[in-house]
Amino acid sequence: MSADRDVTRIVRSWLEEGATALPDRxxxxxxxxxxxxxxxxxxxxxxxxxxxxxxxxxxxTAAVALVAVIGAIAIPKGGGISAPGxxxxxxxxxxxxxSPMALPLNPQELMVTEPGTFLAGDPFQIPITMNVPxxxxxxxxxxxxxxxxxxxxGNGDAYIEITLSQTIYADPCHDRGFLAPQPxxxxxxxxxxLARQPGFVATTPTEITVDGYSGKVLTLTAPAxxxxxxxxxxxxxxxxLPLGGIFAFNPGQHATLRIVDVDGKRLVISSDTFPTxxxxxxxxxxxxxxxxxxxxxx
Amino acid sequence: MDAELIGRAQRGDEEAFAxxxxxxxxxxxxxxxxxxxxxxxxxxxxxxxxxxIWRDLxxxxxxxxxxxxxxxxxxxxxxxxxxxxxxWTPNLHILAANVPAGEGLSSVVDRDQLERGFRRLSLDHRAxxxxxxxLDLPLDQVADVLxxxxxxxxxxxxxxxxxxxxALEADARPAAQEVAQ
Numbered sequence: 117m118s119a120d121r122d123v124t125r126i127v128r129s130w131l132e133e134g135a136t137a138l139p140d141r142x143x144x145x146x147x148x149x150x151x152x153x154x155x156x157x158x159x160x161x162x163x164x165x166x167x168x169x170x171x172x173x174x175x176x177t178a179a180v181a182l183v184a185v186i187g188a189i190a191i192p193k194g195g196g197i198s199a200p201g202x203x204x205x206x207x208x209x210x211x212x213x214x215s216p217m218a219l220p221l222n223p224q225e226l227m228v229t230e231p232g233t234f235l236a237g238d239p240f241q242i243p244i245t246m247n248v249p250x251x252x253x254x255x256x257x258x259x260x261x262x263x264x265x266x267x268x269x270g271n272g273d274a275y276i277e278i279t280l281s282q283t284i285y286a287d288p289c290h291d292r293g294f295l296a297p298q299p300x301x302x303x304x305x306x307x308x309x310l311a312r313q314p315g316f317v318a319t320t321p322t323e324i325t326v327d328g329y330s331g332k333v334l335t336l337t338a339p340a341x342x343x344x345x346x347x348x349x350x351x352x353x354x355x356x357l358p359l360g361g362i363f364a365f366n367p368g369q370h371a372t373l374r375i376v377d378v379d380g381k382r383l384v385i386s387s388d389t390f391p392t393x394x395x396x397x398x399x400x401x402x403x404x405x406x407x408x409x410x411x412x413x414x
Numbered sequence: 415m416d417a418e419l420i421g422r423a424q425r426g427d428e429e430a431f432a433x434x435x436x437x438x439x440x441x442x443x444x445x446x447x448x449x450x451x452x453x454x455x456x457x458x459x460x461x462x463x464x465x466x467i468w469r470d471l472x473x474x475x476x477x478x479x480x481x482x483x484x485x486x487x488x489x490x491x492x493x494x495x496x497x498x499x500x501x502w503t504p505n506l507h508i509l510a511a512n513v514p515a516g517e518g519l520s521s522v523v524d525r526d527q528l529e530r531g532f533r534r535l536s537l538d539h540r541a542x543x544x545x546x547x548x549l550d551l552p553l554d555q556v557a558d559v560l561x562x563x564x565x566x567x568x569x570x571x572x573x574x575x576x577x578x579x580x581a582l583e584a585d586a587r588p589a590a591q592e593v594a595q
Contacts (some may be wrong), residue, residue: 122577123575123578123582124526124547124575126528126582127528127543127547127575127578128547128548130524130525131448131543131544131548132529133525133546134444134447134448135443135444135447135453136440136441136443136444136447137443138439138440138442138443138457138460139457142439142443142460142461143435143436143439143464145461146461146464146465146468147428147431147432147435147436149465150428150431150468151428152464153468153469154469155424155426155468155469155470155471156469156470156472156473170489232571253554257563261563263563263564263565265554265564275564275565277563277565342572342576347573347576348567349569350569350570350573351569351570351572351573352569353569360567361562361563361565361566362563362565362566363565364565364568364569366568366569366572367572370460386442388443
């Protein structure tokens with residue numbers, strides 16, 4: 117009983133046991149109540165892309181391809197992420213025109229099926245575009261988070277989280293609540309606090325620029341096992357967002373955290389990989405991060 | 415699921431919905447039973463979920479997503495039943511009659527320990543385990559069904575499996591003192 121695979125197999129076998137057939141009386145009760153249960157008519161949200169009808173979908177796909185081509189031509193070479201020594205002054209790049217496809221908004225749809233240039237925008241507070249290759253899914257989680265995941269999503273697959281307004285936990289390994297006091301408001305404050313987090317192998321924060329915005333980058337690597345931890349119900353957690361989203365690590369997870377100040381908002385772009393993440397996904401993850409453009413917000 | 419059937423039910427065709435309910439009822443009930451671990455609560459949750467599906471079906475834009483969407487409504491119903499009942503029986507040992515020895519499930523003790531471990535999990539964690547390990551939904555689809563980030567799903571699954579593993583690794587307890595339901 118030592119291998120996780122064995123536990124998974126036993127749990128799956130156990131779940132196969134149990135009731136499967138819905139009694140007729142329950143079904144009859146439901147059908148009897150239909151006449152007295154009015155249906156709610158639809159009011160379609162405008163932003164849903166993946167549920168478009170076929171002509172609109174074809175048109176949108178064509179637009180994505182066009183944007184991807186235009187983006188490849190029009191994106192300035194000075195953008196993206198670079199090492200220290202780049203321009204010290206932010207040179208924000210306007211959102212490419214025509215507009216890229218919007219990442220779908222949580223919780224309406226999760227999947228993004230077409231590669232191309234996507235916008236993590238409203239309600240996410242900082243409009244960000246990025247080139248998403250085939251095989252990735254993503255969504256805007258709300259005002260504070262946007263996500264991209266390599267599909268099929270599972271342990272070992274890379275993902276990217278773009279977040280704002282993190283509240284840092286005191287200890288990922290044990291449930292000791294939030295760090296007190298929380299880091300100060302600057303990029304350096306947050307980078308230093310993260311580098312001091314217990315339970316991770318952390319690198320020293322170094323200078324970075326993301327699309328002309330200066331900041332700090334560091335990496336955090338979680339231990340290969342959490343067996344010595346009591347853990348909170350949400351796992352090996354690093355921070356919580358204002359609406360409840362929690363950034364938690366799996367064993368061996370490696371996060372590269374890029375922290376930049378965008379017009380007074382502290383943005384964190386995290387790319388997350390695992391010891392089992394393959395070379396292609398690592399390259400795709402880096403390419404997405406390198407393609408990130410931050411639109412001017414004021 | 416038949417898109418034409420879904421379309422008719424969306425337009426208020428009760429016969430079409432009856433066909434949908436027959437086709438999906440067993441599947442929904444099986445999931446509810448595995449999350450709630452109580453046959454009566456599972457029946458109530460399935461009934462509520464089917465009525466919610468009927469009520470909200472016109473708002474389902476993409477019929478191809480019917481299954482995932484119906485699971486979302488079912489899990490909500492399970493949460494509601496779980497909150498309403500609050501009558502978990504963590505010390506009961508439930509033994510199904512003539513349960514075959516499943517592959518890899520070595521003994522009654524294993525079942526009992528799994529049952530205990532599973533009942534100690536929150537409904538959030540149970541739902542993730544059932545959707546992923548019983549329905550074989552990929553984690554991104556589980557996240558879609560439950561409306562939470564994939565990272566949270568990963569974390570919940572890790573925590574839940576850790577708890578179940580700990581339950582399996584616990585010392586075997588005598589089954590004679592336990593009550594069969």
